[in-house]
Amino acid sequence: xxxxxxxxxxxxxxxxxxxxxxxxxxxxxxxxxxxxxxxxxxxxxxxxxxxxxxxxxxxxxxxxxxxxxxxxxxxxxxxxxxxxxxxxxxxxxxxxxxxxxxxxxxxxxxxxxxxxxxxxxxxxxxxxxxxxxxxxxxxxxxxxxxxxxxxxxxxxxxxxxxxxxxxxxxxxxxxxxxxxxxxxxxxxxxxxxxxxxxxxxxxxxxxxxxxxxxxxxxxxxxxxxxxxxxxxxxxxxxxxxxxxxxxxxxxxxxxxxxxxxxxxx
Amino acid sequence: xxxxxxxxxxxxxxxxxxxxxxxxxxxxxxxxxxxxxxxxxxxxxxxxxxxxxxxxxxxxxxxxxxxxxxxxxxxxxxxxxxxxxxxxxxxxxxxxxxxxxxxxxxxxxxxxxxxxxxxxxxxxxxxxxxxxxxxxxxxxxxxxxxxxxxxxxxxxxxxxxxxxxxxxxxxxxxxxxxxxxxxxxxxxxxxxxxxxxxxxxxxxxxxxxxxxxxxxxxxxxxxxxxxxxxxxxxxxxxxxxxxxxxxxxxxxxxxxxxxxxxxxxxxxxxxxxxxxxxxxxxxxxxxxxxxxxxxxxxxxxxxxxxxxxx
Numbered sequence: 001x002x003x004x005x006x007x008x009x010x011x012x013x014x015x016x017x018x019x020x021x022x023x024x025x026x027x028x029x030x031x032x033x034x035x036x037x038x039x040x041x042x043x044x045x046x047x048x049x050x051x052x053x054x055x056x057x058x059x060x061x062x063x064x065x066x067x068x069x070x071x072x073x074x075x076x077x078x079x080x081x082x083x084x085x086x087x088x089x090x091x092x093x094x095x096x097x098x099x100x101x102x103x104x105x106x107x108x109x110x111x112x113x114x115x116x117x118x119x120x121x122x123x124x125x126x127x128x129x130x131x132x133x134x135x136x137x138x139x140x141x142x143x144x145x146x147x148x149x150x151x152x153x154x155x156x157x158x159x160x161x162x163x164x165x166x167x168x169x170x171x172x173x174x175x176x177x178x179x180x181x182x183x184x185x186x187x188x189x190x191x192x193x194x195x196x197x198x199x200x201x202x203x204x205x206x207x208x209x210x211x212x213x214x215x216x217x218x219x220x221x222x223x224x225x226x227x228x229x230x231x232x233x234x235x236x237x238x239x240x241x242x243x244x245x246x247x248x249x250x251x252x253x254x255x256x257x258x259x260x261x262x263x264x265x
Numbered sequence: 266x267x268x269x270x271x272x273x274x275x276x277x278x279x280x281x282x283x284x285x286x287x288x289x290x291x292x293x294x295x296x297x298x299x300x301x302x303x304x305x306x307x308x309x310x311x312x313x314x315x316x317x318x319x320x321x322x323x324x325x326x327x328x329x330x331x332x333x334x335x336x337x338x339x340x341x342x343x344x345x346x347x348x349x350x351x352x353x354x355x356x357x358x359x360x361x362x363x364x365x366x367x368x369x370x371x372x373x374x375x376x377x378x379x380x381x382x383x384x385x386x387x388x389x390x391x392x393x394x395x396x397x398x399x400x401x402x403x404x405x406x407x408x409x410x411x412x413x414x415x416x417x418x419x420x421x422x423x424x425x426x427x428x429x430x431x432x433x434x435x436x437x438x439x440x441x442x443x444x445x446x447x448x449x450x451x452x453x454x455x456x457x458x459x460x461x462x463x464x465x466x467x468x469x470x471x472x473x474x475x476x477x478x479x480x481x482x483x484x485x486x487x488x489x490x491x492x493x494x495x496x497x498x499x500x501x502x503x504x505x506x507x508x509x510x511x512x513x514x515x516x517x518x519x520x521x522x523x524x525x526x527x528x529x530x531x532x533x534x535x536x537x538x539x540x541x542x543x544x545x546x547x548x549x550x551x552x553x554x555x556x557x558x559x560x561x562x563x564x565x566x567x568x569x570x571x572x573x574x575x
Contacts, residue, residue: 106286110546111553112512118546121534122297198411202516205413206531218413225417225520232421239414246409254405 004251011248015064024062028055030213038231047237051223056234059215060241066210067217067245070127071196074134079189081135082142083181087173089143090150100147107140113199120208130209134196145188146181153180183260187253194249201242217242272565280558285337287550291543292336298539305537306349345544350536355544359526363548366525369444370514376449377510381456382499388457389464390487400457407454412513416447416520432521440521448517452510459502463495470494497568504560511553 033053041048047056089100107115119133153159154177162172197217203209204218212219217238224235303319304311320326324335339345345355388400420443423430431440467473468491476490477483515527522528530545532538 102282102286105283106290109283109287109554110290110550111508111510112515114512114515114546114549117515117530117534118291118294118542119297121530121542122294122539124299194409202411202413206516206519208531208534221413221417225413228417228421229425232425235414235417235421239410239418242414243406243410246411247405250405250409 004255008248008251008255011244012252015245015248018061019065019068022058022061024065025058028058029062029215030054038227038234040231040233048231048233050220050234051227056220056237059220060217060238063215063217063220064241064245066127066214067197067200070131070134070200071193073131074138074196075189075192077135078138078192079142079185082139083146083178083185085139086143086146086148087150087177087181090147090154091169091173091177097147100143104140104143104147107137108144110137113137113202116199116203117206117208120203125208125211127210127214130200130203133203134199137199138192138196141192142185142188145184149181149184150177153177156180187257187260190249190253190256194246194253197242197249198246269566273562276558276561280554283554284551287554288337288340288547289333291547291550292333294546295539295543302539340547345547346540348538348541350533350538350541355541358529358541359544359548362524362526362529362545363552365523366514366518366527366549369441369448369518369523369525370510372441372445373447373449373452373510373514373517374507376445377452377456380450381453382460384453385457385460385462386464386487386492386495388461389468392465392468397461400461404454404457404461407451407457410451412447412451412517413520415450416443416517419443419447444517444521444523447520448510448513451513452506455506455509456499456503459506460495460499463498464491466498467491467494497564500560500567501564504557507556507560508553511549515549 031054033049035053036049037051037053039045039049039053045055045057047060050056050059085100089097110118116133116137119136120129123129123132159172159176162176167175200209201216201218201221204216205222207219207222209218210216220238221235221242224231224238227234298305303316303323303325307315307319324332327335343356345359347353348355348358351358384400384403388397391397420432423443424432430442432443472494473486473490476486481490514525515530517523518525518527519531526545526549530542530549533541533545
């Protein structure tokens with residue numbers, strides 16, 4: 001067992017355990033206690049309290065749960081939609097492919113998180129709008145990957161044979177194309193999961209994402225940054241939590257990519 | 266020479282097409298704004314006559330394709346309208362902010378190149394040794410620690426603990442340091458991974474073995490044979506990855522209240538200043554598309570194999 005799989009195992013086990021053991025206790029998350037704001041970690045509060053005297057640990061746990069939920073919904077949608085979009089473009093070829101590529105290019109012309117920022121800025125914050133914005137941006141990666149991979153495998157002999165035998169297009173795609181694409185797509189899902197968690201945190205950090213009093217990692221990091229001088233533990237623990245989540249997912253992606261060797265498909 | 270002209274013409278046309286689709290996307294994005302824009306400007310209690318007058322002025326009574334046409338025409342002539350918040354034309358404000366962002370992005374880019382490329386090369390040359398492990402670990406941290414965590418931590422370290430660098434944005438060159446480090450280090454991580462992979466790709470090529478067999482010094486093998494070939498793939502991905510830098514600038518500027526386009530964009534969202542918001546989005550995207558077109562052109566001029574086969 002090498003270092004990276006050890007890290008993945010430790011972090012994932014830790015997070016899964018934490019998320020299972022500690023339920024989202026709505027009262028503990030939202031209970032404002034102005035008498036002990038920004039307290040250091042103690043017996044009552046494992047990670048101290050925030051600027052409104054709320055339990056940082058409890059908020060962290062439910063913030064992570066919310067993050068994972070958003071990421072799960074977004075990646076489920078983007079992976080399915082993007083993959084179908086990409087396969088369809090490559091399979092049809094010609095004018096349709098050209099049009100679809102232009103649509104993809106249009107989305108790629110907005111650098112990084114910019115389009116998601118503009119979308120949430122216009123639609124307003126909240127869990128639902130943040131998911132819409134991240135879905136609108138996230139599918140492009142899958143579409144590009146699926147299109148490129150389909151173009152590669154499109155002219156393989158057994159696919160031509162299936163087509164020549166009169167197999168219907170949906171069947172060829174589901175039985176013959178998708179299994180060939182599975183490796184790189186799984187790797188992309190892992191990286192995309194990490195990317196969505198980071199984007200959601202980024203949007204919430206800017207105050208465009210999940211709104212108070214609902215806890216979110218990005219929002220907590222923003223508050224932590226405000227009280228950097230008085231209560232440095234606030235931003236350190238929230239930052240470390242986000243980091244460990246993303247590192248685990250990125251390591252998992254790297255490991256899967258090496259294992260499946262998606263380059264050779 | 267002729268092939269180069271054809272290539273440039275084609276690149277120019279596709280770039281124009283992408284820019285046009287960006288403008289169209291932003292045009293429809295603005296139509297997603299909930300509520301009637303005229304009522305937003307005038308307030309709920311405006312009279313019917315006033316509403317009609319402003320609607321005519323803004324051209325909102327026209328059919329959607331005419332509105333689109335006018336919009337594109339305005340963008341081409343840099344007419345971004347007037348900001349609802351500043352009550353001033355948008356274009357000059359944007360331009361000033363743009364220069365600020367450009368300054369931050371360039372210094373961050375330099376940080377990223379100075380850190381990322383050497384680290385990636387060393388990692389590849391010492392493949393699977395401790396230096397490689399160290400560089401890979403740093404790169405993993407760099408892509409996993411978002412700039413809104415790194416920024417405050419750097420402030421905590423350099424400004425609070427050791428009091429070496431200022432936090433604010435009005436202390437000249439020194440105040441550029443922390444934002445550039447924040448933005449540059451995450452980009453450096455991407456560059457490290459890219460250059461490591463590119464150098465590894467050429468490491469086992471036959472021409473490297475040949476060069477070594479001829480007895481050339483190791484320095485010459487690395488710099489003349491290896492890096493010249495590894496450089497081109499780095500360049501292509503560099504253009505695309507600039508998007509990470511430009512997108513990251515928005516958040517970095519917000520952390521350090523750096524007076525650039527990014528913080529203006531976020532502020533405009535808070536102020537519901539959609540005129541300003543769309544101009545910011547357009548300018549940042551145009552810059553990105555422009556940089557990509559430039560890298561494309563550069564790549565084709567630097568790689569003799571491509572210009573010969575085109």
